[in-house]
Amino acid sequence: MFDLLVMMLERLGIIVMIAFLLTRLQFFRNMISQHSLSQSQQYKAMLFFGLFGIIGTYTGLIFNTGTSEIERWRIGIEPDEAIANFRVIGVVVAGLLGGYKIGFGAGIIAGIHRFMLGGYTALSCGIATIIAGIFSGYFHKKQRYHSLPKVFTITATAEIIQMLLILLLSRPFEKNIPLVEVIGLPMVIANGLGGALFMLIIQVVVKEEEKVGASQAQLTLRVADKTLAHLRKGLHEKTAQAACDILYHEMDAIAVSMTNDKEILAHVGLGDDHHKQGNQIQTQITRDTIQSGKLIVASDQQIHCSQENCPLKAVVVAPLKQRGKTIGTLKFYYRSKEDINRLVKEMVSGLAKLLSNQLEIARAEEALQLARESEINALQAQIKPHFLFNTLNTITSLVRIDPMKARQLLVSLSHFLRQNLTVTTEKEITIEQELKHVQAYLDIEQTRFHDRLHVAYHIDESCLQETVPPLILQPIVENAMKHGLKDKKEDAHIHIHISKEGQSIQIAVTDNGKGIQEEQIQLIGKKVVSSSTGTGMALYNINRRLTMKFGEQAQLVIASKINEGTSVQFSIPAREHQTEEES
Numbered sequence: 001m002f003d004l005l006v007m008m009l010e011r012l013g014i015i016v017m018i019a020f021l022l023t024r025l026q027f028f029r030n031m032i033s034q035h036s037l038s039q040s041q042q043y044k045a046m047l048f049f050g051l052f053g054i055i056g057t058y059t060g061l062i063f064n065t066g067t068s069e070i071e072r073w074r075i076g077i078e079p080d081e082a083i084a085n086f087r088v089i090g091v092v093v094a095g096l097l098g099g100y101k102i103g104f105g106a107g108i109i110a111g112i113h114r115f116m117l118g119g120y121t122a123l124s125c126g127i128a129t130i131i132a133g134i135f136s137g138y139f140h141k142k143q144r145y146h147s148l149p150k151v152f153t154i155t156a157t158a159e160i161i162q163m164l165l166i167l168l169l170s171r172p173f174e175k176n177i178p179l180v181e182v183i184g185l186p187m188v189i190a191n192g193l194g195g196a197l198f199m200l201i202i203q204v205v206v207k208e209e210e211k212v213g214a215s216q217a218q219l220t221l222r223v224a225d226k227t228l229a230h231l232r233k234g235l236h237e238k239t240a241q242a243a244c245d246i247l248y249h250e251m252d253a254i255a256v257s258m259t260n261d262k263e264i265l266a267h268v269g270l271g272d273d274h275h276k277q278g279n280q281i282q283t284q285i286t287r288d289t290i291q292s293g294k295l296i297v298a299s300d301q302q303i304h305c306s307q308e309n310c311p312l313k314a315v316v317v318a319p320l321k322q323r324g325k326t327i328g329t330l331k332f333y334y335r336s337k338e339d340i341n342r343l344v345k346e347m348v349s350g351l352a353k354l355l356s357n358q359l360e361i362a363r364a365e366e367a368l369q370l371a372r373e374s375e376i377n378a379l380q381a382q383i384k385p386h387f388l389f390n391t392l393n394t395i396t397s398l399v400r401i402d403p404m405k406a407r408q409l410l411v412s413l414s415h416f417l418r419q420n421l422t423v424t425t426e427k428e429i430t431i432e433q434e435l436k437h438v439q440a441y442l443d444i445e446q447t448r449f450h451d452r453l454h455v456a457y458h459i460d461e462s463c464l465q466e467t468v469p470p471l472i473l474q475p476i477v478e479n480a481m482k483h484g485l486k487d488k489k490e491d492a493h494i495h496i497h498i499s500k501e502g503q504s505i506q507i508a509v510t511d512n513g514k515g516i517q518e519e520q521i522q523l524i525g526k527k528v529v530s531s532s533t534g535t536g537m538a539l540y541n542i543n544r545r546l547t548m549k550f551g552e553q554a555q556l557v558i559a560s561k562i563n564e565g566t567s568v569q570f571s572i573p574a575r576e577h578q579t580e581e582e583s
Helices: 002-023 026-033 039-058 087-098 100-117 122-140 148-169 173-231 237-250 284-292 342-370 375-381 385-401 403-425 431-448 474-484 537-550 575-582
Strands: 061-064 081-084 255-260 264-269 296-299 314-322 325-334 453-459 492-501 504-511 557-561 565-573
Touching (some): 002 173, 026 039, 026 173, 026 342, 039 087, 039 100, 087 100, 087 122, 087 148, 122 148, 148 173, 173 342, 173 403, 237 264, 284 314, 284 325, 314 342, 325 342, 385 431, 431 474, 431 492, 474 492, 474 504, 474 537, 492 565, 537 565
Antiparallel strands (some): 061 081, 255 264, 255 325, 296 314, 492 504, 504 565, 557 565
């Protein structure tokens, strides 16, 4: 038994080496970096880990129950022979990472293969392999990555189950006990170690991916911050040239280019002798991106540059959009297609989206300049720079310590900015849409204020499809954050109440902040108030819009107690009642 254990530990080195090499594959890295897999990816994962289980079978040792001899692998198994193997490692890791479905699929593949090899333990070993995948999949529900001692225990337990099945199912029975006595403990120890080492390798790969992803996210945010001042002036030759200069010096690309939907606005780097500013778009791949609105990766054969000796051999082309329409492209050229991995594509895609948001900000600011007489438009399109910069600083800090939270915060910021920009053309939106905007804003604030801010929603779902003027609720919540809770060091609370009472919709925002002086309450919402903390313009504009649309009965009602908090509420008619009044 000891000799077999030593031999299996030697063979384990082969399995670990194979596992390490497999983790270098981009397919494997993509698979383990995702929290949910598509159906096709699940089938690929089953096949991958099933084949790894088969490799574990072939790296095993043959034990003859008649002669008690141990042999290295050879083609074919005699009826009185069994295999001391590492098959369960791949199947258990499949279940731990992907759940019982992927564990079951990998177990089916490796188990059927073992059954077809023959030997008097073929049936019991095949069944045990399938059970191992289902058994390990149970622990996937608890957590995705496990401690190494726990992985050792799960893998060793799967092997113990296999030994029990050999004792129960294999015939002739008299051969089972001597077999298990010899191979049982070595297989339990060797496979337990193998499972733990495989998981260790995977965890190292995941940490590498997270580190690189955080670095890329930080770079993306830094570049976006530097280009902000330029692209806020719109997309034209001067701003595109400035942005491309920044991108070329920050990114590891041989050339950077920006276009509108017809011509090259700027090109920096190799190929600038014929990819010149002001020229018509020369590459078919750029036209395809403008037409499809999707990111495209191409090699030199697919770029179709009109210049025969163009040095640009590979490119990532991402669309720049305004209001869902592609208005131009952002292009990064590389020396070969091998330089364009998943992280590069994600980084370029993220940059393009951030730059698109900046362009939308530019368009909104231009619209504001053309519509200064409209206080409503001014309120709806306002994006406070300090809020944007504070949020970007928070994201920059998070990418180093919690990349996933940084990514979620970017999504919330993107939604918040897009909502600010799109509502300028809307006269009404649903309460559900307004709440999503509020939630995006509060997601950002909760991340910035860590555990200090607690938000509670008390929403009657029958009110969600009622309509209100855009940005009627979010500025009230922002006002509570800015003036009511800014000095709260802990336990800051905001409650949002929306309910239906008779023919009206009641909406209220309450906080437990410092409160408002009684003399100020009489003025807030009725006129612009000069004070050390602000002018009250936001509440004044909201009150004006409410009373202009619904009448005096919809005006803001403010109640406050010093050091206890403030409530801002208003009432609007339900949609059916609105229709009756208008008719």
